[in-house]
Amino acid sequence: MTRQQRIEQQLQQLSPLHLDVLNESHGHNVPPNSETHFKLVIVAREFSGLSPVKRHQRVYALLQNELDSGLHALAMHLYSPDEWQGNSPDSPACMGGSKK
């Protein structure tokens, strides 16, 4: 299974009404076909009433294994059903990164 598939599977725990998992690694300082940088767009009922920090922490916790094994960056746009207007912001361009 690819990381993308594992992320999609793991995020089903949020019972998302909308889920986009976009691999944006190609825009960064990593080899071709990497799975290091992702953008997530998630609409879920459980985000209602949670602060932005708590929403992000919830998703980070679900993806801890991936973060521990090479997932480097997650852009996250997390909405309750009421907030969702059908689109999300673009991620910023890379500037070289850690070069580790």
Added chain:
Amino acid sequence: MATTQEVIAQQINENPIILYMKGSPNQPQCGFSAKTSQCIMACGFRFAFVDVLANPDIRSELPKYGNWPTFPQLWVKGELIGGCDIVVDLHEKDELKAILAEAAPAS
């Protein structure tokens, strides 16, 4: 000698606005860090920053301290405000300036 966790606690408590980022506001090394520092600079308040690429101990320990695994991280008055996505969103909603104004030292 202070542990890294103690150093982090001291930085966060002594600096009302502090950004942990990759590179510096003038020479950011990551698009997420660049965008976040631009939003903060646009608000016009002085802020502290730590380059986590130059401080590997802090880079490895801060994620545990704040339960937040990535950078940048903006901390205001001892509280984690968020990373790039949250800071940009607050800035676009015109809420970031008020959050920073409350914390900013008189200039």
